[in-house]
Amino acid sequence: MTETEARLKALMLLGLDGDAPAYRLLLSLLGGRLRAYFERRMRDAPGDVEDLVQETLMAVHTRRATYDRAQPFTPWAFALARYKLIDHWRRRKIRVTVPIDxxxxxxxxxxxxxxxxxxxxxxxxxxxxxxxxxxxxxxxxxxxxxxxxxxxxxxxxxxxxxxxxxxxxxxxxxxxxxxx
Amino acid sequence: MRTDDLIDQLATDPRPIREGAVQRRFLGVAVAGALAALVLVLVWLHTRHDLAEAMTGRMFWMKATYTALLALAGFWALERLARPDGAPRRALIFGAAVLVVFVVAGLTQGLLSTPEQRMIMLRGHSWTVCAGNILTLSLPGLAAALLVLRRMAPTRPALTGFAAGAFAGGVAATIYGLHCAESTMVFVGVWYTLGVLVVGALGALIGRWALRW
Missing domain, CATH: 1.10.10.10 (Winged helix-like DNA-binding domain superfamily/Winged helix DNA-binding domain)
Structure with missing residues (x-):
């Protein structure tokens, strides 16, 4: 776990400096972890998992300036994921009324x-x-x-x-x- | 789109991000907001006639210190709130402490005076327009702060909007000191505080829907 964090953070720092291969590797490693994260939390709508993975990866990319290099990477990335997940539920809640069956x-x-x-x-x-x-x-x-x-x-x-x-x-x- | 394709697309030639990007952007907002407020003061309100003389006095700098500290608190809170995992607690406590110290100073001065003096100090020459002027001067800075925030990752939209308002309001109120000739702690503690808080409230209101992403 901490080994993963060290690796992801190193890749992120390289990516922030414009290193494309390191950045691609970061996004695909992170993508796998995000998928597991959303799968655990979205058993009732597995079809939306991949959408959320992509939305989060896009947020990681477009909002990467908000990552503080002095801080660990994983909490930052998963704070984005959590925001996307809550947003997803909030949008869902309006439409879904669940019949008892x-x-x-x-x-x-x-x-x-x-x-x-x-x-x-x-x-x-x-x-x-x-x-x-x-x-x-x-x-x-x-x-x-x-x-x-x-x-x-x-x-x-x-x-x-x-x-x-x-x-x-x-x-x-x-x-x-x-x-x- | 397949996730792998998306990753390929995102990772093609990523633009380098400089260290301290967040701070740099909000500093830019502060400069832009201050310049816009300055232009508004120069062409619309005009500087106070005794500006050069006032700048040698204690009260001029006391006012500027108060509002600049509020702006600083707003800057600090924004720097935290713009990040998804940022904890704004200490910045908010700092801002609240600054506010309490100056409001209490105003109250103390008021309580130590006779009722008539108190009313004269409270009204000054401009009590009806002070908060409104600060609000007007802060609008460009508030808009700039919100636009910058939309590209960041705040997860608490209303609170972030409030911090943006306090930041822009503090900057604008500091510039407003070039026009406003009021020189009592009572006046500053009440009307400047109210002005900055109104901008904060407006920021919270707009932030609630503008800072979703």
Whole structure:
């Protein structure tokens, strides 16, 4: 990590002096790290990752005069990336209203990550017994609403309402954890 | 466009950037802002008739010191805020300290006087126009500072706009001292402070949308 910083900073200083090959190497090394940075934070919109990488690289280029040679390079570059990311979210927020069912996709997207199955279990445990059974039945075991409702001893309509509430609560809980 | 193509494009013959580029640009803004304010004073407000004599007095330099220190605080804060990872805290504390010292000095002078004297000092000859004149004189400098900032990387647009306003206001108020014949701490502590703060507020207002990138 610190070795990378020393290397990136040396390349940046060369680039500031007009050394084109060093500057190109800097941008492509940085591009890889930016991609990883945005991928970690943009699981819900992987299609936008490359746009953000490019926007940040352009900001690094056009605003490189604001880099203070006495300071480390990585915090400066990632401060630009963070600004672009927040700006992206801010622009997004205006348009996107998320229907409840989308939380299921969010949960599914988290699934391959180690530990997330446990997180899901823990979140499920906080739900009332009936809601928990319905979520398990419909979303994990793949039963129909009527089947799961019958198993829980409620009508299909009541099962639908209860499942809706359960997913909403679950989504809020998972999201709260991701934000925290 | 593919990212690799973009990198090739950006890395073709990068223009060298000199050390201290940020400071240099804001110094340029200060010089341009001061010159513009000076021209406005010379052709519009005119210098005070007793300028040569006043320049030998203590109060002339006291006023200039106050506003120049505010400009310096603005410069320092801008130099930090123009960078995405710059921490402006110490610059802001310095600016607030300068302001408090001179406002308290004005209050003290006012409290030590009789009520009639206090009102005379507070109004001076130009209390109705002082803040407005400072605002007008600072507009070219404020515009220049904001234009320069648009090519930098501020991440706090309103605060950066405020610093730009305080910077331009401080520079303009210092030049305004060539015209303004007021010579009490009460007057300076109230109306000069108000003038610079108004420019700061205007800068914050414009910065909120002009300093997004």
């Amino acid at each position: 989308d939380y299921v996709e969010v949960l599914a997207a988290y699934a391959p990550e180690p530990g997330s199955a446990m997180d899901l279990e823990r979140a499920l445990d906080t739900l009332p017994q009936r809601q928990r059974d319905l979520v398990r039945g419909v979303k994990i075991e793949g039963l129909s609403l009527a089947q799961a409702g019958a198993r829980a001893g409620v009508s299909e309509g009541a099962a639908k309402v209860a499942l809706h509430r359960a997913l909403k609560a679950l989504g809020e809980r998972m999201r709260g954890r991701a934000d925290g």
